[in-house]
Amino acid sequence: KIENLRVASRTSAFQIKETISDIREIGEKLGVDTVLEGSVRKAGNRLRITAQLINVDDGYHLWSERYDRELEDVFEIQDEISQSIVDALKLELSPKDRAEIKKKKKAETDVQAYDYYLRGRKAFWEFRQQGFEQARQMFARALIIDANYARAYAGVADCCSFLYTNFESTEENLREADAASRRAIEIDPESAEAHASRGMALSLSRHYEEAAREFETAIRLDPKLFEAYYFYARSMLAQGKLDKAAEYFAQAGEVNPQDYQAPAFLGMAYGG
Structure with missing residues:
Protein backbone atom coordinates (compact mmCIF):
# COMPACT_ATOMS: atom_id res chain seq x y z
CA LYS A 1 0.00 0.00 0.00
CA ILE A 2 1.72 3.15 -1.23
CA GLU A 3 0.14 6.59 -1.28
CA ASN A 4 -0.73 7.92 -4.75
CA LEU A 5 -0.25 4.45 -6.28
CA ARG A 6 -3.45 2.83 -7.50
CA VAL A 7 -3.28 -0.96 -7.60
CA ALA A 8 -6.06 -3.05 -9.11
CA SER A 9 -7.47 -5.69 -6.77
CA ARG A 10 -6.00 -9.18 -6.80
CA THR A 11 -9.36 -10.74 -7.68
CA SER A 12 -9.83 -8.38 -10.66
CA ALA A 13 -6.38 -9.18 -12.00
CA PHE A 14 -6.81 -12.94 -11.58
CA GLN A 15 -10.17 -12.95 -13.36
CA ILE A 16 -8.96 -10.83 -16.27
CA LYS A 17 -5.86 -12.93 -16.92
CA GLU A 18 -8.08 -15.93 -17.66
CA THR A 19 -9.90 -14.17 -20.52
CA ILE A 20 -7.66 -11.40 -21.95
CA SER A 21 -4.09 -11.65 -23.25
CA ASP A 22 -3.55 -8.23 -24.86
CA ILE A 23 -1.69 -5.90 -22.48
CA ARG A 24 -3.43 -2.76 -23.76
CA GLU A 25 -6.85 -4.31 -23.22
CA ILE A 26 -5.86 -5.51 -19.76
CA GLY A 27 -4.68 -2.01 -18.87
CA GLU A 28 -7.92 -0.50 -20.11
CA LYS A 29 -10.08 -3.00 -18.22
CA LEU A 30 -8.17 -2.50 -14.97
CA GLY A 31 -7.70 1.24 -15.45
CA VAL A 32 -3.92 1.08 -14.98
CA ASP A 33 -0.87 2.44 -16.83
CA THR A 34 1.47 -0.48 -16.10
CA VAL A 35 0.98 -4.22 -15.71
CA LEU A 36 3.09 -6.58 -13.60
CA GLU A 37 3.29 -9.96 -15.31
CA GLY A 38 5.06 -13.07 -14.16
CA SER A 39 5.24 -16.81 -13.72
CA VAL A 40 6.27 -19.25 -11.02
CA ARG A 41 7.72 -22.72 -11.51
CA LYS A 42 8.40 -25.06 -8.60
CA ALA A 43 10.63 -28.13 -8.60
CA GLY A 44 11.05 -29.72 -5.19
CA ASN A 45 12.17 -26.92 -2.91
CA ARG A 46 13.39 -24.71 -5.76
CA LEU A 47 11.51 -21.79 -7.29
CA ARG A 48 11.99 -20.04 -10.59
CA ILE A 49 10.10 -16.74 -10.66
CA THR A 50 10.06 -14.42 -13.65
CA ALA A 51 8.55 -10.96 -13.40
CA GLN A 52 8.25 -8.02 -15.77
CA LEU A 53 6.70 -4.58 -15.49
CA ILE A 54 5.11 -3.51 -18.77
CA ASN A 55 4.03 -0.08 -19.98
CA VAL A 56 0.44 -0.41 -21.22
CA ASP A 57 0.69 2.34 -23.88
CA ASP A 58 3.54 0.88 -25.92
CA GLY A 59 3.96 -2.66 -24.54
CA TYR A 60 7.63 -2.08 -23.63
CA HIS A 61 9.21 -3.56 -20.51
CA LEU A 62 10.08 -1.03 -17.82
CA TRP A 63 11.82 -3.76 -15.82
CA SER A 64 12.23 -7.54 -15.88
CA GLU A 65 14.04 -10.09 -13.73
CA ARG A 66 14.36 -13.82 -13.10
CA TYR A 67 14.83 -15.33 -9.65
CA ASP A 68 16.15 -18.85 -9.00
CA ARG A 69 15.83 -19.41 -5.26
CA GLU A 70 14.78 -21.74 -2.48
CA LEU A 71 11.10 -21.85 -1.50
CA GLU A 72 11.92 -20.33 1.89
CA ASP A 73 13.13 -17.16 0.13
CA VAL A 74 9.70 -16.33 -1.34
CA PHE A 75 9.00 -13.38 0.99
CA GLU A 76 12.46 -11.95 0.30
CA ILE A 77 11.74 -12.22 -3.43
CA GLN A 78 8.45 -10.36 -2.90
CA ASP A 79 10.36 -7.56 -1.19
CA GLU A 80 12.90 -7.38 -4.03
CA ILE A 81 10.18 -7.25 -6.68
CA SER A 82 8.32 -4.54 -4.76
CA GLN A 83 11.47 -2.42 -4.47
CA SER A 84 12.24 -2.90 -8.18
CA ILE A 85 8.74 -1.69 -9.09
CA VAL A 86 9.13 1.36 -6.86
CA ASP A 87 12.44 2.14 -8.59
CA ALA A 88 11.08 1.53 -12.11
CA LEU A 89 8.08 3.81 -11.52
CA LYS A 90 10.33 6.41 -9.86
CA LEU A 91 8.18 6.49 -6.74
CA GLU A 92 9.22 8.07 -3.47
CA LEU A 93 8.23 6.25 -0.29
CA SER A 94 6.79 8.47 2.43
CA PRO A 95 7.33 7.67 6.13
CA LYS A 96 3.75 6.33 6.14
CA ASP A 97 4.55 4.03 3.21
CA ARG A 98 7.63 2.68 4.96
CA ALA A 99 5.61 2.08 8.14
CA GLU A 100 3.01 0.13 6.13
CA ILE A 101 5.71 -2.03 4.55
CA LYS A 102 7.26 -2.71 7.96
CA LYS A 103 3.85 -3.66 9.37
CA LYS A 104 3.21 -6.02 6.47
CA LYS A 105 6.56 -7.74 6.98
CA LYS A 106 5.65 -8.36 10.63
CA ALA A 107 2.49 -10.19 9.47
CA GLU A 108 4.46 -12.64 7.31
CA THR A 109 4.11 -16.32 8.10
CA ASP A 110 5.65 -19.65 7.18
CA VAL A 111 5.89 -20.15 3.42
CA GLN A 112 3.89 -23.40 3.45
CA ALA A 113 1.18 -21.80 5.62
CA TYR A 114 0.98 -18.92 3.17
CA ASP A 115 0.61 -21.38 0.29
CA TYR A 116 -2.31 -23.09 2.03
CA TYR A 117 -3.85 -19.68 2.73
CA LEU A 118 -3.69 -18.71 -0.96
CA ARG A 119 -5.22 -22.04 -1.98
CA GLY A 120 -7.97 -21.43 0.55
CA ARG A 121 -8.83 -17.99 -0.81
CA LYS A 122 -8.90 -19.33 -4.35
CA ALA A 123 -11.36 -22.05 -3.34
CA PHE A 124 -13.42 -19.61 -1.24
CA TRP A 125 -14.11 -17.33 -4.19
CA GLU A 126 -15.56 -20.19 -6.20
CA PHE A 127 -18.52 -19.34 -3.97
CA ARG A 128 -20.08 -22.78 -3.81
CA GLN A 129 -20.47 -25.25 -0.97
CA GLN A 130 -17.64 -27.53 -2.06
CA GLY A 131 -15.36 -24.50 -2.47
CA PHE A 132 -16.13 -23.22 1.04
CA GLU A 133 -15.49 -26.65 2.55
CA GLN A 134 -12.24 -27.07 0.63
CA ALA A 135 -11.16 -23.56 1.61
CA ARG A 136 -11.83 -24.27 5.27
CA GLN A 137 -9.58 -27.32 5.04
CA MET A 138 -6.79 -25.25 3.46
CA PHE A 139 -7.05 -22.58 6.17
CA ALA A 140 -7.02 -25.29 8.84
CA ARG A 141 -3.81 -26.71 7.36
CA ALA A 142 -2.26 -23.25 7.43
CA LEU A 143 -3.15 -22.96 11.12
CA ILE A 144 -1.54 -26.32 11.91
CA ILE A 145 1.73 -24.84 10.63
CA ASP A 146 1.23 -21.36 12.11
CA ALA A 147 -1.27 -21.23 14.98
CA ASN A 148 -1.02 -17.43 15.07
CA TYR A 149 -1.87 -16.75 11.42
CA ALA A 150 -4.59 -14.09 11.57
CA ARG A 151 -5.49 -14.22 7.88
CA ALA A 152 -6.09 -17.97 8.06
CA TYR A 153 -8.44 -17.48 11.03
CA ALA A 154 -10.25 -14.80 9.02
CA GLY A 155 -10.55 -17.29 6.18
CA VAL A 156 -12.07 -19.92 8.47
CA ALA A 157 -14.56 -17.34 9.73
CA ASP A 158 -15.57 -16.37 6.19
CA CYS A 159 -16.11 -20.00 5.17
CA CYS A 160 -18.31 -20.64 8.19
CA SER A 161 -20.23 -17.40 7.64
CA PHE A 162 -21.08 -18.18 4.04
CA LEU A 163 -21.77 -21.84 4.68
CA TYR A 164 -24.24 -20.55 7.28
CA THR A 165 -25.92 -18.02 4.99
CA ASN A 166 -26.00 -20.12 1.83
CA PHE A 167 -25.97 -23.81 2.71
CA GLU A 168 -25.86 -24.95 6.35
CA SER A 169 -27.55 -22.66 8.89
CA THR A 170 -26.13 -24.54 11.87
CA GLU A 171 -25.20 -23.18 15.28
CA GLU A 172 -21.79 -24.78 14.82
CA ASN A 173 -21.03 -22.63 11.76
CA LEU A 174 -22.25 -19.55 13.60
CA ARG A 175 -20.11 -20.28 16.65
CA GLU A 176 -17.03 -21.07 14.59
CA ALA A 177 -17.40 -17.87 12.53
CA ASP A 178 -17.61 -15.90 15.78
CA ALA A 179 -14.66 -17.63 17.46
CA ALA A 180 -12.35 -17.58 14.42
CA SER A 181 -13.01 -13.90 13.66
CA ARG A 182 -12.40 -12.97 17.30
CA ARG A 183 -9.12 -14.85 17.26
CA ALA A 184 -8.02 -13.19 14.01
CA ILE A 185 -8.39 -9.73 15.57
CA GLU A 186 -6.71 -10.81 18.82
CA ILE A 187 -3.67 -11.90 16.82
CA ASP A 188 -3.56 -8.92 14.45
CA PRO A 189 -5.74 -5.90 15.35
CA GLU A 190 -4.38 -4.09 12.26
CA SER A 191 -5.60 -6.72 9.79
CA ALA A 192 -8.34 -5.32 7.55
CA GLU A 193 -9.22 -8.87 6.54
CA ALA A 194 -9.78 -9.84 10.17
CA HIS A 195 -12.09 -6.88 10.81
CA ALA A 196 -14.12 -7.59 7.66
CA SER A 197 -14.54 -11.21 8.76
CA ARG A 198 -15.50 -10.11 12.27
CA GLY A 199 -18.09 -7.74 10.83
CA MET A 200 -19.66 -10.53 8.79
CA ALA A 201 -19.82 -12.87 11.79
CA LEU A 202 -21.41 -10.18 13.97
CA SER A 203 -23.92 -9.39 11.25
CA LEU A 204 -25.09 -13.01 11.18
CA SER A 205 -25.85 -12.72 14.91
CA ARG A 206 -27.69 -9.44 14.18
CA HIS A 207 -25.22 -7.33 16.13
CA TYR A 208 -25.41 -4.81 13.33
CA GLU A 209 -23.95 -1.75 15.09
CA GLU A 210 -20.85 -3.67 16.16
CA ALA A 211 -20.61 -5.16 12.69
CA ALA A 212 -20.72 -1.70 11.10
CA ARG A 213 -17.81 -0.56 13.28
CA GLU A 214 -15.77 -3.57 12.17
CA PHE A 215 -16.51 -2.93 8.49
CA GLU A 216 -15.59 0.75 8.84
CA THR A 217 -12.32 -0.24 10.52
CA ALA A 218 -11.56 -2.70 7.71
CA ILE A 219 -12.17 -0.01 5.07
CA ARG A 220 -9.97 2.47 6.96
CA LEU A 221 -7.14 -0.06 7.21
CA ASP A 222 -7.40 -1.15 3.57
CA PRO A 223 -9.63 0.93 1.26
CA LYS A 224 -8.97 -1.58 -1.56
CA LEU A 225 -10.22 -4.68 0.27
CA PHE A 226 -13.13 -6.02 -1.78
CA GLU A 227 -14.43 -8.18 1.08
CA ALA A 228 -14.90 -5.15 3.35
CA TYR A 229 -17.37 -3.49 0.97
CA TYR A 230 -19.02 -6.72 -0.19
CA PHE A 231 -19.59 -8.07 3.33
CA TYR A 232 -20.79 -4.63 4.51
CA GLU A 247 -23.86 2.09 -2.05
CA TYR A 248 -21.51 -0.58 -0.71
CA PHE A 249 -22.20 -3.05 -3.53
CA ALA A 250 -21.30 -0.26 -5.95
CA GLN A 251 -18.06 0.41 -4.07
CA ALA A 252 -17.26 -3.31 -4.09
CA GLY A 253 -17.76 -3.24 -7.85
CA GLU A 254 -15.35 -0.33 -8.18
CA VAL A 255 -12.67 -2.21 -6.24
CA ASN A 256 -13.22 -5.36 -8.29
CA PRO A 257 -14.93 -4.51 -11.62
CA GLN A 258 -14.79 -8.15 -12.76
CA ASP A 259 -16.80 -9.54 -9.86
CA TYR A 260 -20.25 -10.79 -10.87
CA GLN A 261 -21.85 -11.01 -7.41
CA ALA A 262 -21.74 -7.36 -6.37
CA PRO A 263 -23.57 -6.14 -9.54
CA ALA A 264 -26.17 -8.90 -9.12
CA PHE A 265 -26.85 -7.89 -5.52
CA LEU A 266 -26.73 -4.24 -6.55
CA GLY A 267 -29.61 -4.94 -8.92
CA MET A 268 -31.52 -6.61 -6.09
CA ALA A 269 -30.93 -3.62 -3.81
CA TYR A 270 -32.13 -1.14 -6.42
CA GLY A 271 -35.05 -3.38 -7.30
CA GLY A 272 -36.19 -3.35 -3.70
Whole structure:
Protein backbone atom coordinates (compact mmCIF):
# COMPACT_ATOMS: atom_id res chain seq x y z
CA LYS A 1 0.00 0.00 0.00
CA ILE A 2 1.72 3.15 -1.23
CA GLU A 3 0.14 6.59 -1.28
CA ASN A 4 -0.73 7.92 -4.75
CA LEU A 5 -0.25 4.45 -6.28
CA ARG A 6 -3.45 2.83 -7.50
CA VAL A 7 -3.28 -0.96 -7.60
CA ALA A 8 -6.06 -3.05 -9.11
CA SER A 9 -7.47 -5.69 -6.77
CA ARG A 10 -6.00 -9.18 -6.80
CA THR A 11 -9.36 -10.74 -7.68
CA SER A 12 -9.83 -8.38 -10.66
CA ALA A 13 -6.38 -9.18 -12.00
CA PHE A 14 -6.81 -12.94 -11.58
CA GLN A 15 -10.17 -12.95 -13.36
CA ILE A 16 -8.96 -10.83 -16.27
CA LYS A 17 -5.86 -12.93 -16.92
CA GLU A 18 -8.08 -15.93 -17.66
CA THR A 19 -9.90 -14.17 -20.52
CA ILE A 20 -7.66 -11.40 -21.95
CA SER A 21 -4.09 -11.65 -23.25
CA ASP A 22 -3.55 -8.23 -24.86
CA ILE A 23 -1.69 -5.90 -22.48
CA ARG A 24 -3.43 -2.76 -23.76
CA GLU A 25 -6.85 -4.31 -23.22
CA ILE A 26 -5.86 -5.51 -19.76
CA GLY A 27 -4.68 -2.01 -18.87
CA GLU A 28 -7.92 -0.50 -20.11
CA LYS A 29 -10.08 -3.00 -18.22
CA LEU A 30 -8.17 -2.50 -14.97
CA GLY A 31 -7.70 1.24 -15.45
CA VAL A 32 -3.92 1.08 -14.98
CA ASP A 33 -0.87 2.44 -16.83
CA THR A 34 1.47 -0.48 -16.10
CA VAL A 35 0.98 -4.22 -15.71
CA LEU A 36 3.09 -6.58 -13.60
CA GLU A 37 3.29 -9.96 -15.31
CA GLY A 38 5.06 -13.07 -14.16
CA SER A 39 5.24 -16.81 -13.72
CA VAL A 40 6.27 -19.25 -11.02
CA ARG A 41 7.72 -22.72 -11.51
CA LYS A 42 8.40 -25.06 -8.60
CA ALA A 43 10.63 -28.13 -8.60
CA GLY A 44 11.05 -29.72 -5.19
CA ASN A 45 12.17 -26.92 -2.91
CA ARG A 46 13.39 -24.71 -5.76
CA LEU A 47 11.51 -21.79 -7.29
CA ARG A 48 11.99 -20.04 -10.59
CA ILE A 49 10.10 -16.74 -10.66
CA THR A 50 10.06 -14.42 -13.65
CA ALA A 51 8.55 -10.96 -13.40
CA GLN A 52 8.25 -8.02 -15.77
CA LEU A 53 6.70 -4.58 -15.49
CA ILE A 54 5.11 -3.51 -18.77
CA ASN A 55 4.03 -0.08 -19.98
CA VAL A 56 0.44 -0.41 -21.22
CA ASP A 57 0.69 2.34 -23.88
CA ASP A 58 3.54 0.88 -25.92
CA GLY A 59 3.96 -2.66 -24.54
CA TYR A 60 7.63 -2.08 -23.63
CA HIS A 61 9.21 -3.56 -20.51
CA LEU A 62 10.08 -1.03 -17.82
CA TRP A 63 11.82 -3.76 -15.82
CA SER A 64 12.23 -7.54 -15.88
CA GLU A 65 14.04 -10.09 -13.73
CA ARG A 66 14.36 -13.82 -13.10
CA TYR A 67 14.83 -15.33 -9.65
CA ASP A 68 16.15 -18.85 -9.00
CA ARG A 69 15.83 -19.41 -5.26
CA GLU A 70 14.78 -21.74 -2.48
CA LEU A 71 11.10 -21.85 -1.50
CA GLU A 72 11.92 -20.33 1.89
CA ASP A 73 13.13 -17.16 0.13
CA VAL A 74 9.70 -16.33 -1.34
CA PHE A 75 9.00 -13.38 0.99
CA GLU A 76 12.46 -11.95 0.30
CA ILE A 77 11.74 -12.22 -3.43
CA GLN A 78 8.45 -10.36 -2.90
CA ASP A 79 10.36 -7.56 -1.19
CA GLU A 80 12.90 -7.38 -4.03
CA ILE A 81 10.18 -7.25 -6.68
CA SER A 82 8.32 -4.54 -4.76
CA GLN A 83 11.47 -2.42 -4.47
CA SER A 84 12.24 -2.90 -8.18
CA ILE A 85 8.74 -1.69 -9.09
CA VAL A 86 9.13 1.36 -6.86
CA ASP A 87 12.44 2.14 -8.59
CA ALA A 88 11.08 1.53 -12.11
CA LEU A 89 8.08 3.81 -11.52
CA LYS A 90 10.33 6.41 -9.86
CA LEU A 91 8.18 6.49 -6.74
CA GLU A 92 9.22 8.07 -3.47
CA LEU A 93 8.23 6.25 -0.29
CA SER A 94 6.79 8.47 2.43
CA PRO A 95 7.33 7.67 6.13
CA LYS A 96 3.75 6.33 6.14
CA ASP A 97 4.55 4.03 3.21
CA ARG A 98 7.63 2.68 4.96
CA ALA A 99 5.61 2.08 8.14
CA GLU A 100 3.01 0.13 6.13
CA ILE A 101 5.71 -2.03 4.55
CA LYS A 102 7.26 -2.71 7.96
CA LYS A 103 3.85 -3.66 9.37
CA LYS A 104 3.21 -6.02 6.47
CA LYS A 105 6.56 -7.74 6.98
CA LYS A 106 5.65 -8.36 10.63
CA ALA A 107 2.49 -10.19 9.47
CA GLU A 108 4.46 -12.64 7.31
CA THR A 109 4.11 -16.32 8.10
CA ASP A 110 5.65 -19.65 7.18
CA VAL A 111 5.89 -20.15 3.42
CA GLN A 112 3.89 -23.40 3.45
CA ALA A 113 1.18 -21.80 5.62
CA TYR A 114 0.98 -18.92 3.17
CA ASP A 115 0.61 -21.38 0.29
CA TYR A 116 -2.31 -23.09 2.03
CA TYR A 117 -3.85 -19.68 2.73
CA LEU A 118 -3.69 -18.71 -0.96
CA ARG A 119 -5.22 -22.04 -1.98
CA GLY A 120 -7.97 -21.43 0.55
CA ARG A 121 -8.83 -17.99 -0.81
CA LYS A 122 -8.90 -19.33 -4.35
CA ALA A 123 -11.36 -22.05 -3.34
CA PHE A 124 -13.42 -19.61 -1.24
CA TRP A 125 -14.11 -17.33 -4.19
CA GLU A 126 -15.56 -20.19 -6.20
CA PHE A 127 -18.52 -19.34 -3.97
CA ARG A 128 -20.08 -22.78 -3.81
CA GLN A 129 -20.47 -25.25 -0.97
CA GLN A 130 -17.64 -27.53 -2.06
CA GLY A 131 -15.36 -24.50 -2.47
CA PHE A 132 -16.13 -23.22 1.04
CA GLU A 133 -15.49 -26.65 2.55
CA GLN A 134 -12.24 -27.07 0.63
CA ALA A 135 -11.16 -23.56 1.61
CA ARG A 136 -11.83 -24.27 5.27
CA GLN A 137 -9.58 -27.32 5.04
CA MET A 138 -6.79 -25.25 3.46
CA PHE A 139 -7.05 -22.58 6.17
CA ALA A 140 -7.02 -25.29 8.84
CA ARG A 141 -3.81 -26.71 7.36
CA ALA A 142 -2.26 -23.25 7.43
CA LEU A 143 -3.15 -22.96 11.12
CA ILE A 144 -1.54 -26.32 11.91
CA ILE A 145 1.73 -24.84 10.63
CA ASP A 146 1.23 -21.36 12.11
CA ALA A 147 -1.27 -21.23 14.98
CA ASN A 148 -1.02 -17.43 15.07
CA TYR A 149 -1.87 -16.75 11.42
CA ALA A 150 -4.59 -14.09 11.57
CA ARG A 151 -5.49 -14.22 7.88
CA ALA A 152 -6.09 -17.97 8.06
CA TYR A 153 -8.44 -17.48 11.03
CA ALA A 154 -10.25 -14.80 9.02
CA GLY A 155 -10.55 -17.29 6.18
CA VAL A 156 -12.07 -19.92 8.47
CA ALA A 157 -14.56 -17.34 9.73
CA ASP A 158 -15.57 -16.37 6.19
CA CYS A 159 -16.11 -20.00 5.17
CA CYS A 160 -18.31 -20.64 8.19
CA SER A 161 -20.23 -17.40 7.64
CA PHE A 162 -21.08 -18.18 4.04
CA LEU A 163 -21.77 -21.84 4.68
CA TYR A 164 -24.24 -20.55 7.28
CA THR A 165 -25.92 -18.02 4.99
CA ASN A 166 -26.00 -20.12 1.83
CA PHE A 167 -25.97 -23.81 2.71
CA GLU A 168 -25.86 -24.95 6.35
CA SER A 169 -27.55 -22.66 8.89
CA THR A 170 -26.13 -24.54 11.87
CA GLU A 171 -25.20 -23.18 15.28
CA GLU A 172 -21.79 -24.78 14.82
CA ASN A 173 -21.03 -22.63 11.76
CA LEU A 174 -22.25 -19.55 13.60
CA ARG A 175 -20.11 -20.28 16.65
CA GLU A 176 -17.03 -21.07 14.59
CA ALA A 177 -17.40 -17.87 12.53
CA ASP A 178 -17.61 -15.90 15.78
CA ALA A 179 -14.66 -17.63 17.46
CA ALA A 180 -12.35 -17.58 14.42
CA SER A 181 -13.01 -13.90 13.66
CA ARG A 182 -12.40 -12.97 17.30
CA ARG A 183 -9.12 -14.85 17.26
CA ALA A 184 -8.02 -13.19 14.01
CA ILE A 185 -8.39 -9.73 15.57
CA GLU A 186 -6.71 -10.81 18.82
CA ILE A 187 -3.67 -11.90 16.82
CA ASP A 188 -3.56 -8.92 14.45
CA PRO A 189 -5.74 -5.90 15.35
CA GLU A 190 -4.38 -4.09 12.26
CA SER A 191 -5.60 -6.72 9.79
CA ALA A 192 -8.34 -5.32 7.55
CA GLU A 193 -9.22 -8.87 6.54
CA ALA A 194 -9.78 -9.84 10.17
CA HIS A 195 -12.09 -6.88 10.81
CA ALA A 196 -14.12 -7.59 7.66
CA SER A 197 -14.54 -11.21 8.76
CA ARG A 198 -15.50 -10.11 12.27
CA GLY A 199 -18.09 -7.74 10.83
CA MET A 200 -19.66 -10.53 8.79
CA ALA A 201 -19.82 -12.87 11.79
CA LEU A 202 -21.41 -10.18 13.97
CA SER A 203 -23.92 -9.39 11.25
CA LEU A 204 -25.09 -13.01 11.18
CA SER A 205 -25.85 -12.72 14.91
CA ARG A 206 -27.69 -9.44 14.18
CA HIS A 207 -25.22 -7.33 16.13
CA TYR A 208 -25.41 -4.81 13.33
CA GLU A 209 -23.95 -1.75 15.09
CA GLU A 210 -20.85 -3.67 16.16
CA ALA A 211 -20.61 -5.16 12.69
CA ALA A 212 -20.72 -1.70 11.10
CA ARG A 213 -17.81 -0.56 13.28
CA GLU A 214 -15.77 -3.57 12.17
CA PHE A 215 -16.51 -2.93 8.49
CA GLU A 216 -15.59 0.75 8.84
CA THR A 217 -12.32 -0.24 10.52
CA ALA A 218 -11.56 -2.70 7.71
CA ILE A 219 -12.17 -0.01 5.07
CA ARG A 220 -9.97 2.47 6.96
CA LEU A 221 -7.14 -0.06 7.21
CA ASP A 222 -7.40 -1.15 3.57
CA PRO A 223 -9.63 0.93 1.26
CA LYS A 224 -8.97 -1.58 -1.56
CA LEU A 225 -10.22 -4.68 0.27
CA PHE A 226 -13.13 -6.02 -1.78
CA GLU A 227 -14.43 -8.18 1.08
CA ALA A 228 -14.90 -5.15 3.35
CA TYR A 229 -17.37 -3.49 0.97
CA TYR A 230 -19.02 -6.72 -0.19
CA PHE A 231 -19.59 -8.07 3.33
CA TYR A 232 -20.79 -4.63 4.51
CA ALA A 233 -23.28 -4.51 1.65
CA ARG A 234 -24.56 -8.00 2.49
CA SER A 235 -25.06 -6.85 6.07
CA MET A 236 -27.03 -3.79 4.96
CA LEU A 237 -29.15 -5.93 2.65
CA ALA A 238 -29.98 -8.27 5.54
CA GLN A 239 -31.21 -5.25 7.52
CA GLY A 240 -33.38 -4.04 4.65
CA LYS A 241 -31.27 -0.88 4.24
CA LEU A 242 -31.38 -1.04 0.48
CA ASP A 243 -29.88 2.39 -0.28
CA LYS A 244 -26.85 1.66 1.90
CA ALA A 245 -26.56 -1.84 0.49
CA ALA A 246 -26.56 -0.42 -3.04
CA GLU A 247 -23.86 2.09 -2.05
CA TYR A 248 -21.51 -0.58 -0.71
CA PHE A 249 -22.20 -3.05 -3.53
CA ALA A 250 -21.30 -0.26 -5.95
CA GLN A 251 -18.06 0.41 -4.07
CA ALA A 252 -17.26 -3.31 -4.09
CA GLY A 253 -17.76 -3.24 -7.85
CA GLU A 254 -15.35 -0.33 -8.18
CA VAL A 255 -12.67 -2.21 -6.24
CA ASN A 256 -13.22 -5.36 -8.29
CA PRO A 257 -14.93 -4.51 -11.62
CA GLN A 258 -14.79 -8.15 -12.76
CA ASP A 259 -16.80 -9.54 -9.86
CA TYR A 260 -20.25 -10.79 -10.87
CA GLN A 261 -21.85 -11.01 -7.41
CA ALA A 262 -21.74 -7.36 -6.37
CA PRO A 263 -23.57 -6.14 -9.54
CA ALA A 264 -26.17 -8.90 -9.12
CA PHE A 265 -26.85 -7.89 -5.52
CA LEU A 266 -26.73 -4.24 -6.55
CA GLY A 267 -29.61 -4.94 -8.92
CA MET A 268 -31.52 -6.61 -6.09
CA ALA A 269 -30.93 -3.62 -3.81
CA TYR A 270 -32.13 -1.14 -6.42
CA GLY A 271 -35.05 -3.38 -7.30
CA GLY A 272 -36.19 -3.35 -3.70
